[in-house]
Amino acid sequence: MTAVVVGAVLLLGAAAPAGSAGGPGDGAGAPRARAAGADGPRAAPPGFVLLREVDPTIRQDVRYATARNFTGAPVDGYDEPVCLLARPVALALRRAQRELLRVGRSLEVRDCYRPQRAVDRFVRWAGDLGDQATKAEYYPEVDKGRLVPDGYIAARSGHARGSTLDVTLVEWPSGREVDMGTPFDFFSPLSHTGSPAVSAAARAGRRSLVRVLGAQGFVNLPEEWWHFTREPEVFPGAAFDFPVAVAAVRP
Secondary structure (H helix, E strand, O other): OOOOOOOOOOEOOOOOOOOOOOOOOOOOOOOOOOOEEOOEEOOOOOOEEEHHHHOOOOEEOOHHHOOOOOOOOOOOOEOOOOOEEEHHHHHHHHHHHHHHHOOOEEEEEEEOOOOHHHHHHHHHHHHOOOOOOOHHHHOOOOOHHHOOOOOOOOOOOHHHHOOEEEEEEEEOOOOOEOOOOOOOOOOOHHHOOOOOOOOHHHHHHHHHHHHHHHOOOEEEOOOOOOEEEEOOOOOOOOEOOOOEOHHHHOO
16 A cells, blocks of 8 residues: 555546646656556556566565455455566566575565556545444554545555555565564554564564665655655656556556
């Protein structure tokens, strides 16, 4: 999840909403999807890749394609549990992974490219105050009605541009999670990367993740220890809406 609104938005297959925030452009105009279906564009623009084809050693646990996420159900737009990213981002992750493997650790991605329809679903879920099924696991100390006003959920996400991902560390080859202090998508100040309230081991894990990814151009969102954007972004002026699926990059 992203808790911050970043960059200009162009919804592919729909007009950009009035009042969208302005942001940097790349001088080449907004990218366009190659094909569209009744429910929106179906294919990614040139430049997106499957992470597993760039580096199959990076573990993937794409939670929004399953019911194992804060909405309690598979999320709109996640047709398959795969990671799609802009190619330079995937290549940078591969370089970070090589460093980690040397010390017996691995990256594990939890989310990569995220279609705008999924972001819209998060906002609808946040507005349904009658649905509190996942409160104990994901937001035990926050009133659901505060998730949007307090910035835990936003109507626009950098994930929709293909340069942002959610990631953690695991031991290699066991896959045992490294202590990071909170679960992924835990809505709490404890999830702030620099929180002093988590254990020393968790603080060390977070610093390690920031260091390894930072060396490859990734910038951490301070409110979410798992959230990183590689800069400069490949598609800085767009919010794509093609589905998360292998076919999206193989039309």
